[in-house]
Amino acid sequence: MTHAPRSPHPPHPPLAPASGPTRRALLVAGAGAGAALAAGCAPGGSPGSPAATPGGSASTGAASGGLTPGAMTLFKDPAYNFNGLLALGAAGAGAAEVGEVLTAVNAINGSGLSAQTFVETFRSLGDQLLKAPPGAPADDQSKRFRALRAAQYYGQALFFVLGSDDPGSEERLYRAGRGAWDTFCDLCEPAAVKATVPYGSTPLPVWFFRPDASGTPRPTVILTNGSDGQNVDMWTYGVPAALERGWNALVYDGPGQGQLLFVDRVVFTPTWEKVVTPLVDWLAARPDVDPARIALTGLSMAGDLVPRAAAFEDRLAAVVAMPGCVEPWLGFPGEIRQILTPDKQQTNDIWNKRVVPELPAAAAAVMKKRFEPFSVPAMLEARQGRLFTDFYTPATRIRALSIASVIGRIKAPTLVLDYEGEQFYPGQPRRLYDALTSPKDYVKLTAAQGAQLHCSPMAPQLHCEVVFDWLQRKLASG
Template sequence: MAAPHAGEDDRQFPSRQGEPGAAPGPRSLGRRKLLRGGALGAGAAVLGAGFQGVAAAAPAPADPTPAVGPFQLFSQADLEFETLFALGGAGYGVAEVGEIVTAVNAINAQGATYQTYVDQFQALAQRVHRIADRALRAGHRASARSAYLRAASYYDCCLFFVLGTTARAQEAALYATMQNCWDRATQLFDHPFERIRIPYGKSWLPGYLLKPDARDIRRPTVIVNNGSDAQNVDAYVMGGAAALERGYNALIFEGPGQGSMLFEREIAYRPDWEQVITPVVDYLRSRADVDRDRVALIGLSMCGESVIRAAAFEHRLAAVVSDPGVVDAWLAWPASLRGLFANGATEAEVNRIWQQDVIPTLAPGDRFTLSKRAELFDSRFMLAARAGEMFTDLWGLGQAVMRLDCGPVAHQVTSPTLVTQFEGEAFYPGQGRQLYDLLRCRKALHDFSTAESGTEYHDAPMSPQTHYQVVFDWLDSYLGAR
């Protein structure tokens, strides 16, 4: 842990701190790399210059960077990264290593593309889904729960890449099938997860309250706030299961731009995340089974920025985890794309260059990556992607993403805050340290690394148990271990 500043958390909290902006680890993975690292080329850094898309079309050429550790699943980096999350989920029972490896071998044998990936994982998901249905009919609840969780995870693998395939128009249906498997699994735990609706303006947010047992007592509760593309089954792996293991309640929910709010209700992400979290906190504090003074908040991936924004205005949180620390989400987008907004460019200029000079040059891999990353910010972008078209309002996208910047308000956070960052972070490199320095509350910074049992790369996809052991050991200091 860093040397404390005045008012910092002086608890003993082991941490290795790397230098801000340090070179990434042996492999920068996934769509994070495609978005951040010049995947669109350098030619658009100045207004008026077009740029040539160079992200991998399908099938992709081999990635020149070394393999992860002793193995490599795919040469295409984004396929590799997503699959590492599925492998990591095996530790919490939402995947089976043998099933994943068999699917990976089949995909590589056919030639790894978005299409072959989705086709193969969908076939696996459907097979496991049928196993779950048969087990449930036969009264084998544990077997059914396991299979429904795994099926949800494999459908989730498909959901991320479906916009890059001929099945792009089926995105909402694929989400619904995945969610159905997750929902069925939640009702087969020894203590079923409670389906909830959180009042949200004139509407509601869907979610689940997870409790470790049926006792009617007030417990500390951890809100697990997923990121820009995680689903409920991911949030279970990334904090929900760890909370239950420690005797806490966990709240998993879908906010604007997430899950069913995006895919089915077409409600876009919003930057003022306190308007989301405050209703969630209100709801929890109204319940007899929640200790209203011990409610914590974890923000995953891009929501590492959003939970800091929320905590700057919502001061009833016992603790906050920005996982990883994010200050400015716009910096995760390619410099070449951000450059279109430079030098006082107008909306008309940006969109003209985007539509006339850029879109025609985009390679298939670029088109998929940009469509996927844009869809949560406006239903127009999502519907265009489902129709196989590239969105045309780059100006609107840029304005939406640029508002995801908690820097101006981070000093207003009063809750104790843990900031994490990851070796080889390809999406928000250096921003964890930046956020830590901006905070004026009690705080801690933890660096995850290769040496710490494979917890490198954005969100530590391979090691959720090690990752959340660190997070929850810190939370125990404020919520009180039971």
């Protein structure tokens, strides 16, 4: 493992002055920050967009195209390109087909890239895969992996649906992807255990994968998604790697994710330990789980959620942050962060009177997507084609996700991943690593490995090799 050199923490952004940011800054926020904001998905991102630095300035390295040269540029727009790369990378885990993805890319580019063409193309591809393949009826094995690929393509469409001509179809599109995912899980051998785990008034749906049904106690990995990834991403980023090593894997929807967001309308919480502790309780009660060898991984923004949980849940044997993140709010451009002032009315006046009227349509669509996991009203307004009017509440919720004050409480061995060209949390993986007092390792994946950019979208297999080889050493003796 390569350990990071010590580096100073990036400064906290100052609050906007009482008069609010300048009109020029707000226009920059609307036009210039839109592409950077479009990258804040989980595990999404936008390799060609300017990356927001902790101070709010933009890095031009990614914008030059140097990190997605040649065939790595599927779409000229960097946000769409990142999603295309994610789909392409998932092929190694059976969660996509190279020919299907590239054919969809050609069709979208041929029709003219837009949210509408992207959504229509990938939704149609999902629909097609739920039918029998050409030539013969599908057996269960074919149905299984066709459903997994359908879940991937519905997820691709879901990410951009709020910018399409039919934003109100968001929940239906989520349900289509969820249905495909459940079909896949039912056809696994053995079938994934589907259950719910108590969490407040809204139980957490879980999918428990086992190498076999023998009941042998095994190491278990809890796989945590980010701000708007789907279950199929957790397959790509961990379930097969766990099963191949003879371990169990647990996939779940937490608040702000999947079913809890799109159907139950529950937004993110900064106290993620209240999500993870019931999961550990549920696992520890199972005879096929070794309670001394439960690990927790977090992809994208979950690189913040998972360390937070580990600071309060002491039963975890190992923790992985992919990438490490201390303050998700710093992943937003500085021009956007300046809108938030200590006063709710002033903040919302700035947003509604000075920002929204000048916000380009593409940037408005980005803001709808970025803020919906933190505000049910924002999500419902977006589904009606409108931009939210309350900026203060979701922005305050995002800022509350900071884990700076609790990192020192973490006791479990922790692996912090970083990526060359990390667009959303640059500098934050090292900041987390430096602040840890538990046993720790730091690994940076690089362009030379084809593993650049947030969450290594083109190299999830290498990503899993790094993570699970590290976990193997930590979990070997319990």
